[in-house]
Amino acid sequence: MSNFARYARQVILPEVGVNGQQLLRDSSALVVGLGGLGSIAAAYLAGAGLGRLVLADRDRVEASNLQRQLLYRQADIGRAKTEAARAQLAALNPEVEIELRDAGTWPQAVPAVDLVLDCTDNFPARFAINRACVAARKPLVSGAAIRMEGQLAVFDLRRGGPCYACLYPDHGEAAETCEEAGILGPVVGSVGAMQALAALQLLLGIGEAGRLQVWDARQMRWRSHKMTRDPNCPVCGAQQDGH
Template sequence: MLNKEELIRYNRQIILPDFGVEGQEKLKNASVLVIGAGGLGAPNLMYLAAAGVGRIGIIDFDEVSLSNLHRQVLFKTSEIGRSKAEVSSSRLSDLNPNVDIQIFNEPISSSNALDIIKEFDLVVDGSDNLPTRYLVNDACFFLGKPLVYGAIFRYEGQVSVFNQTDQDGVKGPNYRDLFPTPPPPELVPSCSEGGVMGVLPGIIGSMQANEAIKIITGIGTTLSGKLFLFDASDMSSRTLNITHQENNPLTGDDPKLTVLIDYEAFCSVSSDQPIIRNISPKALKAMITSDNPFVLDVREDYEYEIANIGGTLIPLNQLSDRLDEIPRNDQVIVMCKAGGRSEKAIRLLEKEGFDNLVNLSGGILAWQREIDPALKVY
């Protein structure tokens, strides 16, 4: 039952044709879990809270950083270093005190996903990595929860609705009908590697929130069974059909997946590739003190100018043309911002015959945490 304050707050929504008080009460009685409070999560959280969703869960274990602020509009410069989940909770409560905010300041994993997700009516995925996308998809499938999917890269975004049961009781496609298995990691660069237009997550995240509201209220037609593609560079869009696939390990002709698995391993490189050796920041620091190791930094020029530890800069996209600058006989420590690009660099160099490569675990972000907290990392 809506009180007087709520009737006024949501008036412009309530007067919509086919929405009314009934639609608003459905939102008030609903619960939504948002995975990630970053670029996609921020607009989702703001619009779902503003719309009057009764209970919103936020799962995010990251902290606000300077490089977040051009797209993650929930946060302010003064909040750099603070927990994204806690800041988001405070901001949403200020936006709409009628909403119950529940935060999970921890990574979602195979050990906690089912327990967390089962307490919510639907899930909105604002994550930015393949292991989490497969994990959340599979958990939602096992629990019978609809999932609103979104993804962004550079100027392009995608939105869909997975695992939604229609009025006839037929369950729609899920993420594995689109991607039964993950592509090689080197073909899936993150936003930190490929960049993203700042307004794009706002556009795609708002579309996700729109789908969530439609699922809850039953108004309109959702993107279940469809993949919406948007290109911000020329404002073009198209919609593709998604159908149930025979090789889907959850629902196909021979479903083999019945429990949550190790999704980091599932999305990692194939088993026929050599294991990448890693070195910790502390071990590298000791090596630098006692020796003079060759440190290969594969970030971009502007990143190096912001913060570096004195390594040799060869951006990832220039490696193939500058192989003669990298020693083959001495050990080479490869580093980037967080460890993803350096692993890709190692795979590329291995194909060129290098067998003397070690990855700096966690990249310069880990170096800042463990060795030099005063280092101003973007």
Template sequence: MNDRQLLRYSRQIMLPAFGIEGQERLRRARVLVVGLGGLGSPVAMYLAAAGVGRLVLADFDAVDLSNLQRQILHTTERIGTPKAQSARTTLAALNPEVELVLVKRSLTIDTLPGLLTDVDLVVDCCDNFDTRFAVNAACVAACKPLVSGAAIRLEGQVATFSGQPGGPCYQCLFPRDGSADETCAAHGVLAPVPGIIGSIQATEAIKVLTGLGQPLFGRLLVLDAAVMQWRQIRLVADPACPVCALVTVTPERQAEPGQRE
């Protein structure tokens, strides 16, 4: 790293468990952010600010006036602009050293594998269960870590899935029957709540990529912002899960995040 980079990231580098090695791991890391709304805004901004080398930014939607109450990547003058393009403008100004790749289309179980080939980790910030299940299935198949978040009303939740066989996946936690499919458009959300959850998602992503601390593997963190209380729920793998139950370990599936040459 040059002197300017050392200064930019100095407050992270001085952390004893992080150091220059942690910063270099972030610089080599490639992260897919799915959704650039209320959750994706703080996720993308913090990962860019922290120095992740490449961010793949996926969102098919355009900026709407109703987004601006919570989606801090976007601004009033960008109403009607594709969110991915708006995000690039904000993030390039925040940290021009980060490589930004835009994906302006819906993600499906057919298109996701190609995107996951060249990333180390996925952060799911979308607002619909079809995409969440597709992202989860693709991460399990590719053995990629997944940081999942959700926020609605005054509630939020975060979980981190290792992508390794034997651990739980997103579908172990939520059945694919549509029973939990709620959206902010239908039920509302308090502006800072997605910011809280998204900030935790960004923290989890950095921890996984650098080996810092203990990620939320096998744990679900649940926020009730009305009384500002957190609960932690232990997650276990479902032996009957149609996504992860039959996955086995192979040598090529054990690449460590952020360890690209």
């Protein structure tokens, strides 16, 4: 294993160990969305020594991003988020292979990664990511945050659980945005960090799927809800039955 000292604090954990660290080194993840969720999640995954990170985002860094998207700097304003993120993550951990994808090509990366993190902020993107994960039978770590609230859910068809569309049927509702409703930086950062944690647990074989975690930041409280599969789900129904 390369650079043991870099990962010593997590290798000492019984849940990781030398074998687990090598497993992370051999693993890959696709992060779709590099805003308040994705910029934090990607940094933690790179820091943990994930072997390959695939990054996708269509936006450029704006001044209003810097309040919560701590991967970026003042000098990055106007730069594509994917390029700025790659530079910062490579500076953090040059051992991580980083691949960039645009809005049109990220679905092609799904079959070639071990899991996907949905860090987007709109329902059309979330539904598209879910469909791609269901088709490729890849675990999906989904996060969302707005105002003083957040959500985290892990969907894993390999364990017979639901998909995102079982929880949120695709009716085309418009999602409220942080620009409209506001967001406190540590709220979205907390959810992004939890997405990275859930991803690392899945890769290490100790993760749990099938629960919706709801974060009430004002009360500093998480609530957990069991999710159930919709047998008539138009996205995962046939996949779950192996057809």
